[in-house]
Amino acid sequence: MAESRPTLEAVAAHAGVSRATVSRVVNGGAGVRAALRDRVEQAVADLGYIPNSAARSLVTRRTGAVAVVVAEPERRVFADPFFAQQLRGISRELAAHDIQLVLLLVERKADYGRIGRYLAGGHADGTLMFSLHHDDPLPAMAAESGLPAVFGGRPGWPGAERDPDLLYVDTDNRDGARQAVRHLLDRGRRRIVAVTGPLDQTSAADRLEGYRDALGGAGEAAPGDFTAEGGERAMAELLERRPDLDAVFAGSDLMATGVLRALRARGLRVPQDVAVVGYDDMEGAAWSDPPLTTVRQEVEEMGRVMAALLLRRLGVTAPEAGDGGGRAAPLAPVITAARLVVRAST
Amino acid sequence: MAESRPTLEAVAAHAGVSRATVSRVVNGGAGVRAALRDRVEQAVADLGYIPNSAARSLVTRRTGAVAVVVAEPERRVFADPFFAQQLRGISRELAAHDIQLVLLLVERKADYGRIGRYLAGGHADGTLMFSLHHDDPLPAMAAESGLPAVFGGRPGWPGAERDPDLLYVDTDNRDGARQAVRHLLDRGRRRIVAVTGPLDQTSAADRLEGYRDALGGAGEAAPGDFTAEGGERAMAELLERRPDLDAVFAGSDLMATGVLRALRARGLRVPQDVAVVGYDDMEGAAWSDPPLTTVRQEVEEMGRVMAALLLRRLGVTAPEAGDGGGRAAPLAPVITAARLVVRAST
Numbered sequence: 001m002a003e004s005r006p007t008l009e010a011v012a013a014h015a016g017v018s019r020a021t022v023s024r025v026v027n028g029g030a031g032v033r034a035a036l037r038d039r040v041e042q043a044v045a046d047l048g049y050i051p052n053s054a055a056r057s058l059v060t061r062r063t064g065a066v067a068v069v070v071a072e073p074e075r076r077v078f079a080d081p082f083f084a085q086q087l088r089g090i091s092r093e094l095a096a097h098d099i100q101l102v103l104l105l106v107e108r109k110a111d112y113g114r115i116g117r118y119l120a121g122g123h124a125d126g127t128l129m130f131s132l133h134h135d136d137p138l139p140a141m142a143a144e145s146g147l148p149a150v151f152g153g154r155p156g157w158p159g160a161e162r163d164p165d166l167l168y169v170d171t172d173n174r175d176g177a178r179q180a181v182r183h184l185l186d187r188g189r190r191r192i193v194a195v196t197g198p199l200d201q202t203s204a205a206d207r208l209e210g211y212r213d214a215l216g217g218a219g220e221a222a223p224g225d226f227t228a229e230g231g232e233r234a235m236a237e238l239l240e241r242r243p244d245l246d247a248v249f250a251g252s253d254l255m256a257t258g259v260l261r262a263l264r265a266r267g268l269r270v271p272q273d274v275a276v277v278g279y280d281d282m283e284g285a286a287w288s289d290p291p292l293t294t295v296r297q298e299v300e301e302m303g304r305v306m307a308a309l310l311l312r313r314l315g316v317t318a319p320e321a322g323d324g325g326g327r328a329a330p331l332a333p334v335i336t337a338a339r340l341v342v343r344a345s346t
Numbered sequence: 347m348a349e350s351r352p353t354l355e356a357v358a359a360h361a362g363v364s365r366a367t368v369s370r371v372v373n374g375g376a377g378v379r380a381a382l383r384d385r386v387e388q389a390v391a392d393l394g395y396i397p398n399s400a401a402r403s404l405v406t407r408r409t410g411a412v413a414v415v416v417a418e419p420e421r422r423v424f425a426d427p428f429f430a431q432q433l434r435g436i437s438r439e440l441a442a443h444d445i446q447l448v449l450l451l452v453e454r455k456a457d458y459g460r461i462g463r464y465l466a467g468g469h470a471d472g473t474l475m476f477s478l479h480h481d482d483p484l485p486a487m488a489a490e491s492g493l494p495a496v497f498g499g500r501p502g503w504p505g506a507e508r509d510p511d512l513l514y515v516d517t518d519n520r521d522g523a524r525q526a527v528r529h530l531l532d533r534g535r536r537r538i539v540a541v542t543g544p545l546d547q548t549s550a551a552d553r554l555e556g557y558r559d560a561l562g563g564a565g566e567a568a569p570g571d572f573t574a575e576g577g578e579r580a581m582a583e584l585l586e587r588r589p590d591l592d593a594v595f596a597g598s599d600l601m602a603t604g605v606l607r608a609l610r611a612r613g614l615r616v617p618q619d620v621a622v623v624g625y626d627d628m629e630g631a632a633w634s635d636p637p638l639t640t641v642r643q644e645v646e647e648m649g650r651v652m653a654a655l656l657l658r659r660l661g662v663t664a665p666e667a668g669d670g671g672g673r674a675a676p677l678a679p680v681i682t683a684a685r686l687v688v689r690a691s692t
Contacts, residue, residue: 006394048352048394065464074434084424091420091453100464103449107437118411118446123469 006047015043065100066310067124067147069115071131071138074105076227080254081282082299083131086152089303090128097316099125112137119145126310128152134200150310152302154333156202167313169306169334171297173203176338177210180249180277180295185214187346189247189275194221195234195259197251207251207279220245224255231258239266246274247346253278253285253294260288260345275346291343298336305334352393361389411446412656413470413493415461417477417484420451422573426600427628428645429477432498435649436474443662445471458483465491472656474498480546496656498648500679502548513659515652515680517643519549522684523556526595526623526641531560533692535593535621540567541580541605543597553597553625566591570601577604585612592620593692599624599631599640606634606691621692637689644682651680 012022017040024032025040032040043049068090070077077083087103094101102124104115119127119141127145129138130152139157142149151168160166184192194211197204204226212219220242222234231250235258238245250256256278260270268274270290278285281296311317313331358368363386370378371386378386389395414436416423423429433449440447448470450461465473465487473491475484476498485503488495497514506512530538540557543550550572558565566588570580577596581604584591596602602624606616614620616636624631627642657663659677 063464063467063469064460065469074430074437078424078427078430078433081424084420087424088420091451095453095457095460098460100450100460102464102469103451104446105437105449107441111441114410114444114446118409118448121409123409123411123448 006049008049011040011043011047011049014047015039063100063123063125064098065102065124066094066307067102067104067119067127069104069106069119069127069129069138071106071129071133071136073107077105079228080226081284082252082254082280085282085299086130086303086306089300089305090307091303093304093307093311097311099311099316106138112141116141116144119147126150126314128306128310130306132157132201133198134158148310148313150306150313152306154202154206156200156205167309167331167333169302169309169336170203171302171336171338173206173338174210174213176279176295176297176340177207177249177251178214179338179340180279180293181211181214183293183340183342183346184247184249184275184277187247187271187275191242191245192219192247192249193238193242193245194219195224195231195238195248195250195255196221197224197226197255199223204251211249224251224258226252226255228254228258228261231255232262233258235259235262248274248276250276250278253280253282253288253292256292256294256345257284257288260292271344271346277346281341285341286343288345290345293343293346294341296339296341302336305336309334352395354395357386357389357393357395360393361385409446409469409471410444411448411470412440412653413448413450413465413473415450415452415465415473415475415484417452417475417479417482419453423451425574426572427630428598428600428626431628431645432476432649432652435646435651436653437649439650439653439657443657445657445662452484458487462487462490465493472496472660474652474656476652478503478547479544480504494656494659496652496659498652500548500552502546502551513655513677513679515648515655515682516549517648517682518684519552520556520559522625522641522643522686523553523595523597524560525684525686526625526639527557527560529639529686529688530593530595530621530623530692533593533617533621537588537591538565538593538595539584539588539591540565541570541577541584541594541596541601542567543570543572543601545569550597557595570597570604572598572601574600574604574607577601578608579604581605581608594620594622596622596624599626599628599634599638602638602640602691603630603634606638617690617692623692627687631687632689634691636691639689639692640687642685642687648682651682655680 008019008022012019017036021032022040025037070083091101126148127142128150132138134156154170155166155168181192196208199205208221222237224230224234248259250259256276259276263270263274270276278292278294281294285292285294354365354368358365363382367378368386371383416429437447472494473488474496478484480502500516501512501514527538542554545551554567568580568583570576594605596605602622605622609616609620616622624638624640627640631638631640
């Protein structure tokens with residue numbers, strides 16, 4: 001009964017226009033007068049006509065694509081190797097299953113509406129979202145679009161903890177920060193300050209908690225915004241507030257490079273005068289001057305796991321045996337371990 | 347007559363399944379047995395059923411999105427600020443017209459087929475492609491998809507020069523290189539070597555031609571692959587071949603940073619022993635040690651112009667008055683001027 005589907009000719013007859021006009025409208029409408037275009041669009045809607053190329057994907061609603069949404073402006077995405085590594089892991093896992101990665105960046109608040117429409121428009125089978133802030137509209141947009149979603153980082157938005165189906169991948173940020181600060185204490189440092197990321201992101205907030213766990217007190221912290229410039233500014237501020245500081249825990253390697261710059265500008269030696277620990281273990285950490293002690297998180301692997309969870313939820317891959325008994329492992333959030341890497345900066 | 351469009355209920359009755367099952371299949375098919383899914387998909391095809399969210403964009407075939415394809419692995423895209431600047435210009439122009447930028451990266455040869463299917467699948471209204479190589483399958487894929495396209499960089503693939511409709515944006519690479527090498531000659535340098543990008547890209551080939559124009563001869567060149575590491579390797583090779591060299595024209599700033607590193611490693615002073623010119627005038631050029639003389643191209647503006655040309659071809663924006671007489675400027679390739687910026691490295 002596939003013959004019952006309306007043809008291009010039927011649409012042309014219904015609208016009282018030529019086949020060529022229908023074809024032009026269906027392919028974007030360039031060069032067709034508005035009144036004529038309206039008539040064709042009405043005929044397409046009346047008859048339920050489906051253009052060929054779209055018909056196939058409509059049947060299954062499978063596009064073979066996954067939308068990756070990074071809730072950061074393009075300037076940050078390209079300046080911070082964290083995103084490149086995460087995307088590399090995602091891209092490799094998707095490519096291994098012949099799924100296309102479609103990257104959407106969020107430049108300004110005004111972009112959210114458009115991204116929501118794209119997600120709901122049937123152009124992807126699922127979505128991966130990362131770098132979310134507490135008040136981020138993206139989780140609600142993912143829910144509205146009906147697309148299965150996996151998040152990068154522990155969700156911090158209101159209600160997230162009550163959603164048993166929420167899938168995310170994170171590293172144990174609080175434990176990683178504890179390891180970093182305990183290491184500074186072991187080195188005999190006693191006046192340890194912290195440079196934090198934006199505290200409306202759980203990764204930044206959790207690392208600050210870990211710093212305080214290890215210190216057994218509130219400590220002294222300044223916000224560095226996860227950028228090198230922010231780290232430099234925060235360090236300058238902390239040197240004003242605590243001129244006697246002898247160690248810095250920076251919540252990311254990129255902020256740590258700014259910290260090193262600020263210390264060097266004041267003639268302070270690392271680690272003799274001030275010890276510095278970063279977070280992430282990006283490629284650059286081993287090459288900085290001095291090489292940076294840092295907390296390693298397997299960023300590329302975290303990206304890969306995000307994609308793998310989504311492919312399982314989409315039914316692209318089968319659940320792996322979880323208990324050796326052949327039963328499927330339940331779909332659940334994944335928290336990877338953090339591990340201190342000691343180099344010359346401490 | 348919009349009532350004549352088949353409903354979800356009609357599909358359920360036709361397939362002999364529940365409404366919920368149809369809904370699940372239409373929304374991705376998770377948790378539905380294959381046999382049942384096949385029956386529903388057949389019913390969807392038989393009746394020409396269009397799910398709601400997809401129906402709207404089908405009528406006009408407008409997705410409100412533009413696919414940007416960068417023919418480079420993600421490792422290069424994220425390491426080279428050239429791409430970030432180009433994307434920034436594209437992103438701003440598209441956002442100003444409420445068009446979503448959808449970024450597709452090409453990691454491996456195997457990815458091309460999938461990208462071609464995505465482009466042909468009706469998920470974007472047009473495409474911007476850049477960093478193309480001579481044998482790149484992307485132009486053919488753009489043509490097959492039927493999507494209007496604008497290219498970044500002068501097309502070098504066979505037959506390109508015979509296509510009067512081809513739209514692209516480039517800078518005058520040959521003239522830029524001539525300016526750079528003439529400046530080195532003016533500074534009294536006589537043994538000027540070149541570090542080139544991949545010569546299967548017109549930007550690299552045109553810059554080498556400009557170098558030779560200014561020298562009035564073949565000169566001495568080594569390939570640096572548009573990366574810092576490649577620039578370092580090429581410089582080492584040139585120092586072997588021409589130990590008496592007194593100047594280097596590097597075909598990109600990123601390669602120039604590798605050139606500076608190689609010279610420093612051999613104890614050669616810049617510019618006293620060897621003068622160095624880069625190409626691009628990326629943000630980092632002014633901050634390198636020493637600050638880099640380079641050829642400025644307006645990369646962000648080039649990205650913006652690429653997007654603007656595509657929006658005109660798509661009919662999203664009206665043609666601007668081109669001659670003051672109110673007539674529309676013809677859609678044509680845009681070549682921007684290159685301009686030498688002199689700093690301390692020469």
